[in-house]
Amino acid sequence: MVSVTKIYDKFQTVIPLEIRKEFNLDKSYKVEWKINENGKVELDFIKDLTLDEMIGKYSAVEKIDSVKLKHEFKNSKL
Numbered sequence: 001m002v003s004v005t006k007i008y009d010k011f012q013t014v015i016p017l018e019i020r021k022e023f024n025l026d027k028s029y030k031v032e033w034k035i036n037e038n039g040k041v042e043l044d045f046i047k048d049l050t051l052d053e054m055i056g057k058y059s060a061v062e063k064i065d066s067v068k069l070k071h072e073f074k075n076s077k078l
Helices: 017-022 067-075
Strands: 029-035 040-049
Touching: none
Parallel strands: none
Antiparallel strands: 029 040
């Protein structure tokens, strides 16, 4: 499949409908652009995860004392 889109003001473009459907894309995705070793542009679709989606997906390298962390955060000067 080949799709062609226009580059608009501020260098915006549209992801074609066929691509959005094929990859189930919605507004929660970002586009990651890369130039590969052959000088060709590649892109990936990266989903922004909500906190609920992150829970259980990631783990800390070290144990975390949440009470101590909360206390340090509360007393920090941001």
